[in-house]
Amino acid sequence: GGIITQTPKFLIGQEGQKLTLKCQQNFNHDTMYWYRQDSGKGLRLIYYSITENDLQKGDLSEGYDASREKKSSFSLTVTSAQKNEMAVFLCASSLGTVSGNTLYFGEGSRLIVV
Amino acid sequence: AQSVDQPDAHVTLSEGASLELRCSYSYSAAPYLFWYVQYxxxxxxxxxxxxTGDTVVKGTKGFEAEFRKSNSSFNLKKxxxxxxxSAxxxxxxxxxxxxxxTFGQGTVLSVIP
Structure with a gap:
């Protein structure tokens, strides 16, 4: 088995600040994802990456940057934190394409903007 | 564009009852359908x-779901x-x-002992 580790568990920042979330996986999976979970709205895809140094935009990429410098890690940066984007950010990975493969999720990072 | 609708935000039932959580989807090609749970x-x-294949699929923890192309549904049952x-x-x-x-909004299930 493997594990996905997200850090930090809680990220507190000020409005306008640049904030970064990190994700590590030891499944040796090719594809990694960042989702945002808002209460009552399900999960929305922000960015995903099918291999090292690849980045693909999801439905909610505006206001975010991502980086995949190693196969095992995928980071997400909120470029200018806003109070209306306080949410839980979930990292996930899969072996190949999501259509045929299970996604494995981390426990989430909660963003708090003050 | 594909989309998923889970019309019930909350479902409450008593332990021992049958549960069925509703899911409908829209798609432009043959869909792949999933259920995930968050405890x-x-x-x-x-x-x-x-x-593909058998329209009734069985999963972990005793759950199963049926793909019904006729009404674009993939309801979860146990x-x-x-x-x-409860999750x-x-x-x-x-x-x-x-x-x-693409995920639906989620359904919170509460099973009363």
Whole structure:
């Protein structure tokens, strides 16, 4: 088995600040994802990456940057934190394409903007 | 564009009853359909998926789901329900070959002991 580790568990920042979330996986999976979970709205895809140094935009990429410098890690940066984007950010990975493969999720990072 | 609708935000039932969580989808090609579960304080976990073949698929923890093309549904079922099934359940869909999994809003299931 493997594990996905997200850090930090809680990220507190000020409005306008640049904030970064990190994700590590030891499944040796090719594809990694960042989702945002808002209460009552399900999960929305922000960015995903099918291999090292690849980045693909999801439905909610505006206001975010991502980086995949190693196969095992995928980071997400909120470029200018806003109070209306306080949410839980979930990292996930899969072996190949999501259509045929299970996604494995981390426990989430909660963003708090003050 | 693909989308998923879970019309019931909350479902409450008594332990021992049968549970059925509703999911409908819209798609432009043959869908791949999934159910994930999020127990309180935990990450999302895979329950089951439909790719092709038998329209009734069985997953972990005694759950099953039926793909019905006629009404674009993929409802999750279990009988009997147990209090430990209390969690938030997400239906999701993807189309072949792509890496975009689209989730529904989720249904919070409360099973009363």
């Amino acid at each position: 309180p304080g935990q990450s999302l976990q895979f329950l089951l998926k439909y790719i 009988s009997p329900a147990h209090w430990s099934d 938030k359940y997400f239906c999701a869909t993807a189309t072949g070959g792509n890496n975009k999994l």
